[in-house]
Amino acid sequence: MHLRGAMPAAFFAELLAKHPVGEALADAPDKHREIFGSFPHLQPIIQGLLPPEKAAAALYGFESFPEFLGSYLLTSYFFRDVADFRRLILAVRETLVAQNIVYAEITVSLIEYRQRGLPLTEMLEAMDEIAASGPLRVYWIVDLVRDVGPDTALTLLKDCLARKPRSLCGITLGGSEHKVPAREFKEHYALAKDHGLGLTAHAGEAMGPESVWDAIRSLHVERIGHGVRSIEDPKLVDYLAEKQIPLEVCPTSNLKTGVFRSYQEHSVRKLYEAGVPISINTDDPSFFSTTLSEEFEHLGEAGFSDEELAGLLENGFRHAFRDTGQ
Secondary structure (H helix, E strand, C coil), rough: CCCCHHHHHHHHHHHHHHHHHHCCCCCCCCCHHHHHHCCCCCHHHHHHCCCCCCHHHCCCCCCCHHHHHHHHHHHCCCCHHHHHHHHHHHHHHHHHHCCCEEEEEECCCCCCCCCCCCHHHHHHHHHHHHHHHCEEEEEEEEEEEEEHHHHHHHHHHHHHHHHHCEEEEEECCCCCCCCCCCHHHHHHHHHHHHHCCEEEEEEECCCCCCHHHHHHHHHHCCCEEECCHHCHHHHHHHHHHHHHHEEEEEEHHHHHHHCCCCCCCCCHHHHHHHCCEEEECCCCCCCCCCCCCHHHHHHCCCCCHHEEEEHHHHHHHHHHCCCCCC
């Protein structure tokens, strides 16, 4: 699950009230302004035509994957200080506690907040502080974000490691699979492994099996984020099953982004029957209007038995990067 992808609409309304659109987008480059202006559901937001509550609801009114990316990008401009970042973590934690979730590894793209001027040290301190309090055990996976390039990503990783955050449990590689291959981040993953971090990477979602192979061979990952298009390569499916490399599957996300048309057509059943370890996740639950419970309900409706669903739930603990205590 991505931190900002789990941002409650009510919290975004608070940000809109705190940071007027004109102020928030003052440093947005023309190319981003053009993106926002090209999507009908975002136009009234950036034009300041809606009150915060209605604008927050409109944010989630996208109807295509490009529109989703536009919505997600727009939200990044409303985090102007560490207080905004801290309040986001608290708001997301509150939603997870309300769902009776007891352990969460949350992906955070620190580079995006750093680009808004938020100091890394203060963000990491907030992450550690909030992770250590409350009824929910939280750990963090830092997304190196392929699109910023290997050099910027390596600087971020080294800066994080130098500060030794207690709640950091792993790294991942999100962003555009088709633009920046995993093999450009070998040094990053070797360094993270040397520091005892868990290794996962987004692959096999926007691209096919070749992306998963690249993550496995180049980065030596322990888990794969998504990986659902692995089903297109029987040899890869056999390898994942033999080596017991878990896939972090997000069914509703895959439907919303157009990878599959329905839960019944989703590859999760075939991957499961082939012996590939599967955990079920929500990816960007606020944007995709889902919860972890609903993800399991959808799989039950698609034919998974209660016993099989319990096994999938157990996998979330079994393949966690830290001792879950379960």
